[in-house]
Amino acid sequence: MKIKSITVSLVAPMNDHAANRGEKLLGNASSIKRRPDGRVYISGQMQRHVLFSAIERMNEDDPKGEGTYVANGDGTSTNVAIDLRSDLGGYLDTNKDDYSGRRTAPISATSAVATEVSDIGRDLLVRLKMNEDKESGRKQALATNEFSQSDLMQMSFHLDVSAVGVTKLFKYGGNEAHLSTSYQDHLADKPGERKRRVDLFLEATRSMTDYANQARNATTGEPQKVLIVLDTKMSRKASRYFSSNSATERERILAELKNRNAEYFLGDDTDANAMSVDEAYSKAFKALDVNELYNPAN
Numbered sequence: 001m002k003i004k005s006i007t008v009s010l011v012a013p014m015n016d017h018a019a020n021r022g023e024k025l026l027g028n029a030s031s032i033k034r035r036p037d038g039r040v041y042i043s044g045q046m047q048r049h050v051l052f053s054a055i056e057r058m059n060e061d062d063p064k065g066e067g068t069y070v071a072n073g074d075g076t077s078t079n080v081a082i083d084l085r086s087d088l089g090g091y092l093d094t095n096k097d098d099y100s101g102r103r104t105a106p107i108s109a110t111s112a113v114a115t116e117v118s119d120i121g122r123d124l125l126v127r128l129k130m131n132e133d134k135e136s137g138r139k140q141a142l143a144t145n146e147f148s149q150s151d152l153m154q155m156s157f158h159l160d161v162s163a164v165g166v167t168k169l170f171k172y173g174g175n176e177a178h179l180s181t182s183y184q185d186h187l188a189d190k191p192g193e194r195k196r197r198v199d200l201f202l203e204a205t206r207s208m209t210d211y212a213n214q215a216r217n218a219t220t221g222e223p224q225k226v227l228i229v230l231d232t233k234m235s236r237k238a239s240r241y242f243s244s245n246s247a248t249e250r251e252r253i254l255a256e257l258k259n260r261n262a263e264y265f266l267g268d269d270t271d272a273n274a275m276s277v278d279e280a281y282s283k284a285f286k287a288l289d290v291n292e293l294y295n296p297a298n
Helices: 042-059 084-089 194-204 248-257 277-290
Strands: 003-016 021-027 029-032 107-109 112-114 120-127 139-161 164-170 178-184 225-231 263-268
Touching: 003 194, 042 084, 042 107, 042 194, 084 107, 084 194, 107 263, 112 120, 194 263, 225 277, 248 263
Parallel strands: 029 139
Antiparallel strands: 003 139, 003 225, 021 029, 107 139, 112 139, 120 139, 164 178, 225 263
16 A cells, blocks of 8 residues: 555544634633634644644654754754754745745644533633832733633644655746646655654654643543544545544544455444554554555655
């Protein structure tokens, strides 16, 4: 099987969290982001931030990753060969005035959305002025922060395997007509590096813990349920699996994957009769080892 894309859809429980706060309401009340239907959500931007934070930690611990790094989000390079954010996260170089200054990200993410209507609470924060020195500049302050009591957050991630380490090039004629398309493989002299980057992506989807940077607690996105799809085509349809309320739709999504010879692994830590999340990931990694990653540059 040639793997052309990977979809990971998962459900993670979050309690007493404010994993992605939005605009301030009522002056000093910091509000958690929520949809009109009352369900809280975490933006796709935050999802990508947390995912790349996990990729960065794992890349630093991987001896095979020597010479590579994950650039800060505000300082992305255009060096696809060594900068994993440049490769997997894309970039836009406004100093270049043609298509070569833009790279579409192979990794895409949905927002994380609560599966049910959320119960919102508020914390009262008080800063008492203990110093009578008027020149200290610290005044007594009151503020409230919103948090969501308990949610099952559904989220999905997708990787375009064909774009990992590869840049699409276009040849134009004198009249600006598009004459041909070719591909540049930035990792041709690094055997195993494309596979390593795909492994990093998959492992990062179960290692998302950086929500605590905003929530100021141990909020985690580590999955309770997961569907991992190693697909033979570019498709994100499997990302609907956990968000669907229709058992028929879920069955037909899996049937469609079987019909096109895609491999999928469904894990559920809440069901004693089902495969565990850890087992689903283990089998997915083994399948990556024995199948081929599609490379258009070949």
